[in-house]
Amino acid sequence: MSQVLEEVRSEERVLHLLRASAGIEVLRELVAIDPLSLDDAGRIDYLSALERQAGWLQSLMQGAIVAVAGSCATKAQDIFAGVDDAQREDVALALRVSGGSAQQKIDVARIITTHLPATASALATGEISLAHANIIAKESAEVIQAGLPLDQILELEQIALTHAEFHTPAQVASKMKATIAKLAPVEYEEAVAHATARRYVECYPQPDGMAQIVALLPAADAQVVMLAIDKLARLNKEHAREEARLHERQISRFSLQAKSGDRAGQIDREAISISHRLEAMRADALAQIASSYLVTSAEQGLSHGRPVTLNLTMDLATMLGLAENPASLKGYGPIPAQVARELAADAKWRKFITDPTTGELLDVGRSSYEPPQKLKDYLSARDQICRFPQCRQPARVADIDHAAPWEEGGVTSHTNMGALCRRHHQMKTHGGWRLESYPDGSCEWSSPAGKKYFVPARPMHETL
DSSP: OOOHHHHHHHHHHHHHHHHSSSSHHHHHHHHTSSSGGGGGHHHHHHHHEEEEEHHHHHHHHHHHHHHHSSOOOOOOOSOOOOOTTHHHHHHHHHHHHHHHHHHHHHHHHHHHHHHHHHHHHHHHTTOOOHHHHHHHHHHHHHHHHOOOHHHHHHHHHHHHHHHHTTOOHHHHHHHHHHHHHHHHHHHHHHHHHHHHHHHHHEEEEEETTEEEEEOOOOHHHHHHHHHHHHHHHHHHHHHHHEEEEEHHHHHHHHHHTTTOOHHHHHHHHHHHHHHTOOOHHHHHHHHHHHHHHHHHHTSSBBBBTTOOOOOOOOHHHHHSSOOOOOEEEETEEEOOOHHHHHHHHTTOOOOOOOOOOOOOOOOOOTOSSSSSSHHHHHHHHHHOBOOSSTTBGGGGGGGEESSSSSTTTTOOOOTTTTEOOHHHHHHHHSOOOOEOOOOTSOOEOTHHHHHHHHOOOOOOOOOO
């Protein structure tokens, strides 16, 4: 009986903590409770209570981010610098995120702490999640910058917070967009123009040899892309259907003679299956459009003297069919041996020795500032991405940079050179960051604040 009473008291306590304003005392009590000791309803309440605490902790994080980055965006010091260059990298390295993600966190934190007091309060008390706060800040940012009057900003914020109580972040975003269009049509038009300027396409690795391409486009452009993909997919589908019909007729003639009705039925099912594959064929069509463009523009837009290429790393035994070791597709990761061999069937190969041999001469000393093609190829393959910590810009679109500047006696060699994206190249040259390069490809950065960040060498078979 006492154990039952204790369980009841624990569940009542969790419900009380769920209703309390978030804070360190509530968190301390929650940590002391084992969720497995609760009944099903109590466990759900416990999860909800922790979510409120996460909001409170994230409110502290907003203040900490602003403390590092400042409440206002910093101005570029010269033509080589950008807005928030140093602050963005400080936040990125502290939180172990990319520079782009760090800038988003800075922008959101500034909007919340400076312009949205009710949102900051709701996050601090756990009334809303960080995801809701992020959406409210992002949807408000454009109209705030466009100069929407304070009373309308606060009205928009209140509508969003009320909607957030029973709706997902995506639903809150939709509500805010509709509200902004009504409250401030001029500012909304300006926001659309700013959003159009930030259009992008990104690729994200997914499990099982797949990847996801995400494009943020103006609505009309997105419709054009989908119409082109859909048209090619339907043409491909009709071609596949015609092949299936021809195959079916051929099989039917033999099946009548052999009285093989089951085989004919199988062909029918295959034809039906083909007609249901339009979604997959749209995906094929997108790859086909891109592939056709690369073939027709092979000699244009060279990257460090080379055409745009698909980079695949595979051991010799696997390529010859003597082993089944996974290969590595740069920018993605491991893919099955058979898929790799299919990709390699009509490829042009360049050899890189992954276990460097003693005496390999890639150093051209002080005789030349511009690295030769062989050295460019080596550095692009070695570094894979920008050498700045946590930057993922591909080496193929990066600058080949001297760590110790040529003007100060730096040599043109694999020990002193590497791939840097344009922004981090400029930060090293003009922004106070220092770079020391080591023979194995590793390097160490020193920030203007004196913090040091070591970047290890990157094995070719690893995807970064």
